[in-house]
Amino acid sequence: MFAVENGLQGDPRLQAISDAIRVIPHFPKTGIMFQDITTLLLDPVAFKHVVDIFVDRYKHMNISLVAGVEARGFIFGPPIALAIGAKFVPLRKPGKLPGRVISEEYELEYGNDRLEMSVEAVKSHERALVIDDLVATGGTLSASINLLERAGAEVVECACVVGLPKFKGHCKLKGKPLYVLVEPSQLDEVTF
Ligand SMILES: O=P(O)(O)OC[C@H]1O[C@H](OP(=O)(O)OP(=O)(O)O)[C@H](O)[C@@H]1O
Numbered sequence: 369m370f371a372v373e374n375g376l377q378g379d380p381r382l383q384a385i386s387d388a389i390r391v392i393p394h395f396p397k398t399g400i401m402f403q404d405i406t407t408l409l410l411d412p413v414a415f416k417h418v419v420d421i422f423v424d425r426y427k428h429m430n431i432s433l434v435a436g437v438e439a440r441g442f443i444f445g446p447p448i449a450l451a452i453g454a455k456f457v458p459l460r461k462p463g464k465l466p467g468r469v470i471s472e473e474y475e476l477e478y479g480n481d482r483l484e485m486s487v488e489a490v491k492s493h494e495r496a497l498v499i500d501d502l503v504a505t506g507g508t509l510s511a512s513i514n515l516l517e518r519a520g521a522e523v524v525e526c527a528c529v530v531g532l533p534k535f536k537g538h539c540k541l542k543g544k545p546l547y548v549l550v551e552p553s554q555l556d557e558v559t560f
């Protein structure tokens with residue numbers, strides 16, 4: 369784990385979170401060092417640290433909407449939304465949401481994809497937070513920001529448990545702040 373500039377330097381919870389994330393080389397494709405947060409979910413202490421840190425950061429920011437990105441943003445987003453008294457809006461892969469949706473295409477570290485959001489879920493000028501497990505290229509968060517802004521929301525920040533700094537994902541976020549808890553050590557980030 370590297371020190372991340374998140375205002376939590378020296379906080380032992382970050383080491384516990386980092387230690388609970390398993391790194392799987394060459395998954396789902398050769399060359400990808402997969403940061404597996406499912407092992408973090410098996411550790412209720414570390415999982416709670418993640419939720420507590422985000423809740424402490426966002427509880428007084430007047431956020432009324434937490435948007436979570438399918439699939440892993442659906443794990444971290446809802447407990448944070450409930451704790452800060454905000455609604456949860458799922459940003460879904462194509463064809464999953466009924467009703468009127470808007471859609472944004474984006475590029476991934478390993479492929480292309482599209483995200484959709486229910487238009488009715490968002491009121492104009494709502495203050496929104498985007499949650500996902502991980503930021504790599506920033507394509508997913510960028511599509512999420514676009515969806516929310518097209519619906520009239522103000523995106524206050526994007527928050528992820530893991531950041532992969534070599535992809536410079538923050539550069540794609542239209543100047544929106546990115547808050548990350550941990551970054552893997554160089555060895556765990558290398559692609560082959
Ligand atoms: O910063 P980016 O390069 O856009 O990559 C980050 C995204 O990639 C992963 O999801 P993935 O698309 O693999 O979907 P999944 O959660 O359904 O496995 C991850 O959970 C993020 O959503």
Ligand SMILES: Nc1ncnc2[nH]cnc12
Nearest residue numbers: 400401402403477502504
């Ligand atoms: N290296 C990685 N590990 C886990 N999820 C990812 N999504 C994009 N890149 C990833």
